[in-house]
Amino acid sequence: MMNPINVQSQLDECFAVAFPELSAAEIPQATMESVEMWDSLATLTLVSVVEETFQIRIPLDELPNLISYAAVSDFVNCPSRAAA
Amino acid sequence: MLLFDALKTIRARSTGDEEPIRFSLLCGLTPLHLRTFLTAELLQRMPAQGVDVQIGLFGDLIGNIERSIESPPNGAAVVIEWSDLDARLGFRSAFGWRPNCMADIVQSLTLRIGQLRNALVQLAESTPIAVSMPTLPLPPMFTAPGGSADITALQIRHQLQDLSIQLHAANRIRVVDPQRLDAVSPPGERFDAASELRSGFPYTNQHASALASQLAELLRPATALKGLITDLDNTLWSGIVGEDGVDGISWDLDRHTQQHALYQEMLASFAEIGVLVAVASRNDPAVVGEALRRRDLIVPAEKLFPVEANWGPKSQSVARILQAWNISADSVVFIDDSPIELAEASAAFPELNCRQFPVDDEAAVVELLYELRDLFGRTSVVSDDSLRIESIRAASELKSQETDSEAFLAAADAEISFEWNQPDERCLQLVNKTNQFNLNGRRIDEFTWHRQQQDPECFVLAVSYRDRFAPLGKISVVSGRHSESTLYVDSWVLSCRAFSRRIEHAVLAALFQRFGVDRLQLDFAATSRNGPMRTCLTELLGTEPVSGPVDLTREIFQNNCPNLYARVSDDEPDQCSIAA
Numbered sequence: 001m002m003n004p005i006n007v008q009s010q011l012d013e014c015f016a017v018a019f020p021e022l023s024a025a026e027i028p029q030a031t032m033e034s035v036e037m038w039d040s041l042a043t044l045t046l047v048s049v050v051e052e053t054f055q056i057r058i059p060l061d062e063l064p065n066l067i068s069y070a071a072v073s074d075f076v077n078c079p080s081r082a083a084a
Numbered sequence: 085m086l087l088f089d090a091l092k093t094i095r096a097r098s099t100g101d102e103e104p105i106r107f108s109l110l111c112g113l114t115p116l117h118l119r120t121f122l123t124a125e126l127l128q129r130m131p132a133q134g135v136d137v138q139i140g141l142f143g144d145l146i147g148n149i150e151r152s153i154e155s156p157p158n159g160a161a162v163v164i165e166w167s168d169l170d171a172r173l174g175f176r177s178a179f180g181w182r183p184n185c186m187a188d189i190v191q192s193l194t195l196r197i198g199q200l201r202n203a204l205v206q207l208a209e210s211t212p213i214a215v216s217m218p219t220l221p222l223p224p225m226f227t228a229p230g231g232s233a234d235i236t237a238l239q240i241r242h243q244l245q246d247l248s249i250q251l252h253a254a255n256r257i258r259v260v261d262p263q264r265l266d267a268v269s270p271p272g273e274r275f276d277a278a279s280e281l282r283s284g285f286p287y288t289n290q291h292a293s294a295l296a297s298q299l300a301e302l303l304r305p306a307t308a309l310k311g312l313i314t315d316l317d318n319t320l321w322s323g324i325v326g327e328d329g330v331d332g333i334s335w336d337l338d339r340h341t342q343q344h345a346l347y348q349e350m351l352a353s354f355a356e357i358g359v360l361v362a363v364a365s366r367n368d369p370a371v372v373g374e375a376l377r378r379r380d381l382i383v384p385a386e387k388l389f390p391v392e393a394n395w396g397p398k399s400q401s402v403a404r405i406l407q408a409w410n411i412s413a414d415s416v417v418f419i420d421d422s423p424i425e426l427a428e429a430s431a432a433f434p435e436l437n438c439r440q441f442p443v444d445d446e447a448a449v450v451e452l453l454y455e456l457r458d459l460f461g462r463t464s465v466v467s468d469d470s471l472r473i474e475s476i477r478a479a480s481e482l483k484s485q486e487t488d489s490e491a492f493l494a495a496a497d498a499e500i501s502f503e504w505n506q507p508d509e510r511c512l513q514l515v516n517k518t519n520q521f522n523l524n525g526r527r528i529d530e531f532t533w534h535r536q537q538q539d540p541e542c543f544v545l546a547v548s549y550r551d552r553f554a555p556l557g558k559i560s561v562v563s564g565r566h567s568e569s570t571l572y573v574d575s576w577v578l579s580c581r582a583f584s585r586r587i588e589h590a591v592l593a594a595l596f597q598r599f600g601v602d603r604l605q606l607d608f609a610a611t612s613r614n615g616p617m618r619t620c621l622t623e624l625l626g627t628e629p630v631s632g633p634v635d636l637t638r639e640i641f642q643n644n645c646p647n648l649y650a651r652v653s654d655d656e657p658d659q660c661s662i663a664a
Contacts (some may be wrong), residue, residue, distance in 0.1 A: 020091075044279075048087045
């Protein structure tokens with residue numbers, strides 16, 4: 001079981017490198033609509049970084065759902081959805 | 085490199101105001117993470133500069149190259165995949181896999197490859213290029229049964245092989261070594277079918293990272309090391325010569341000591357391309373002398389200089405070798421089978437690259453040989469490279485006879501040759517690897533160098549030297565700009581092999597004479613390693629220079645210039661406007 005505090009800090013790091021223009025305070029509120037640089041290619045980058053960091057595979061079919069920090073966080077915290 | 089680390093590298097360096105160095109990633113695929121990895125790899129190789137990697141249009145490799153010709157970047161990474169040569173060879177176009185298409189694919193490939201070659205050669209006229217040939221598997225479109233090579237696939241690969249050879253022959257084009265890429269990115273782990281079909285990015289992250297690293301290495305190659313110091317017992321040969329005797333040491337297949345023969349052959353090859361090779365051995369010098377006279381030694385004994393065989397600490401032998409070579413420890417590898425000897429030398433010279441010779445481990449020796457080849461690799465070998473060891477030996481003789489330097493220089497029968505505005509590869513090599521007699525320590529990339537040569541106000545002077553001891557080849561390069569009464573010297577290097585011959589004074593005299601100016605403005609910057617340049621300027625100016633423009637007038641130069649004895653030959657004597 002992943003430590004929720006560690007997960008959050010690692011996820012923050014993922015968002016920080018994928019969207020360097022976001023401040024630490026803006027990251028938890030980030031959504032595809034609110035972040036100008038967050039387009040479909042940025043999603044691919046974010047997903048790759050999340051996969052590397054958490055050692056999981058995110059099915060491509062999930063990508064349309066990963067449109068906010070909260071959605072990515074939910075996905076990472078749900079082990080049954082993320083294939084190791 | 086992980087994508088996370090690549091992004092972090094880019095993020096950490098994105099704060100500077102300085103104009104970034106512009107590169108192009110030219111490909112027909114969606115560059116996605118390949119661009120990220122390439123940017124990060126280039127940044128790691130250029131710690132003081134920003135990098136901007138520009139991309140082109142999806143699916144238009146040749147168009148992207150042609151557009152780059154109009155506005156050339158400082159360097160271009162060109163990534164070719166099968167679909168760039170013919171859409172039928174890719175996975176995003178579902179047609180052309182039927183047997184009756186094969187002949188047409190081979191035929192149209194010839195045309196496409198010709199276009200690609202012409203575009204690349206044209207781009208290379210203005211910028212250095214790193215090219216990777218297709219790295220992905222061909223689609224399952226051929227009719228031969230599994231495991232059997234298909235004639236169409238063989239013909240396609242053959243055409244690509246020909247293209248690689250033609251590109252490699254072109255100036256400023258470097259081709260990614262497929263064997264190296266195979267080693268760091270196994271062919272079966274490169275293709276990401278889902279990513280290719282959904283986003284047009286066909287690579288796994290691991291492959292994109294490996295490919296970017298290879299491309300960056302070709303665009304910004306590491307400076308090759310200059311010297312290798314080797315131990316003898318259980319390193320250059322198997323056995324301990326003092327105990328086993330001269331005939332008891334070996335390097336052959338029969339006694340299972342072939343790994344030492346391979347090592348010797350590598351040292352012989354290094355010596356041929358100008359790498360300095362010396363010996364540091366705790367041994368009886370007479371016994372070592374006898375062993376080095378063995379006629380079956382693969383590395384010629386005369387290529388080993390100096391040979392330090394004594395019972396003192398290795399660090400002292402290393403110190404004497406570095407002094408004879410006149411180079412710093414960070415340009416040198418020391419190889420010894422003994423970890424204690426390596427540790428002792430490393431403690432004295434922390435920058436020395438110390439490697440243990442893995443006795444009795446053939447696989448590790450082969451690995452070491454690959455590593456050494458990388459450390460001493462050269463993109464080209466010029467004729468002056470083979471002169472290096474002879475000139476060091478000559479310099480050593482010169483030092484030993486230096487009782488009366490005036491008399492010695494007068495009797496040296498020296499000739500200095502000046503060659504104006506015809507820079508070859510050796511000139512840029514000298515500028516980028518000389519540390520001690522270097523005006524400001526600044527390195528110049530191929531693109532900038534090439535641009536400078538095209539400016540009519542700029543000049544390049546290449547200087548060669550020979551005397552009765554040996555020819556030194558091309559040993560100094562000066563470049564700068566001429567404007568009215570002042571000559572601006574932007575870059576000036578002199579090889580450490582050519583010190584103490586007053587070549588630097590002859591160079592300055594030539595500059596005053598050719599351009600007829602009364603003042604040289606030298607763009608000097610003190611570095612941690614250019615003490616010899618500082619000393620030269622201090623002697624000429626009468627005061628230590630500070631970093632910034634340094635003025636040297638004709639009058640001061642003439643007052644402080646020592647006697648010059650060398651004959652001068654100038655390839656453009658008529659260009660001289662005022663006699664010095």
